[in-house]
Amino acid sequence: MGKSSISTVNESNDLKVIEKYLKNYNNYKAGIKNLEKQLEYLIPGIDKLHVSENLDGKYYLQLDNGTYIINRNISKKSFMLYEDMESYKLIINAIGEALGELDDIEIKFIDSRYIKRKSIVQTSFDLGYSEKYIFNLRKKTLNKLRISLKSLLISEY
Numbered sequence: 001m002g003k004s005s006i007s008t009v010n011e012s013n014d015l016k017v018i019e020k021y022l023k024n025y026n027n028y029k030a031g032i033k034n035l036e037k038q039l040e041y042l043i044p045g046i047d048k049l050h051v052s053e054n055l056d057g058k059y060y061l062q063l064d065n066g067t068y069i070i071n072r073n074i075s076k077k078s079f080m081l082y083e084d085m086e087s088y089k090l091i092i093n094a095i096g097e098a099l100g101e102l103d104d105i106e107i108k109f110i111d112s113r114y115i116k117r118k119s120i121v122q123t124s125f126d127l128g129y130s131e132k133y134i135f136n137l138r139k140k141t142l143n144k145l146r147i148s149l150k151s152l153l154i155s156e157y
Contacts, residue, residue: 014153015142021152022114022145025095028088035085042078091152098148106141109134
């Protein structure tokens with residue numbers, strides 16, 4: 001496979017990954033809220049969590065008001081929930097920053113096609129453009145996002 005073919009495959013894969021993140025944007029937001037509730041249930045009054053494993057195999061939770069040793073299973077679960085929540089926050093923030101660099105029509109396209117999950121036909125109708133124009137707009141917009149969301153693409157591979 002030539003260099004051009006590899007580049008095309010990578011671009012296609014990158015665009016699919018970006019579409020996946022955009023389609024799940026609202027799910028990430030809901031996930032953050034649910035993870036926060038789960039952490040609050042496990043550790044009432046939690047504000048910020050840091051978990052580390054000591055040489056003795058015990059997990060230590062460090063809260064804003066001090067350090068506590070608690071049950072290994074709860075600590076490990078809390079750590080995993082916290083890491084997932086922080087990961088979702090990074091995704092949401094990265095998408096928010098990237099969308100801030102798009103023009104109005106590109107933002108409307110993203111909202112209709114990915115956030116509201118409408119088809120290309122419905123999106124073209126909503127925005128008042130032909131399907132061909134919307135298809136070209138999709139490629140242009142996703143290529144812009146490919147640059148600004150590079151950190152998300154790197155974590156996928």
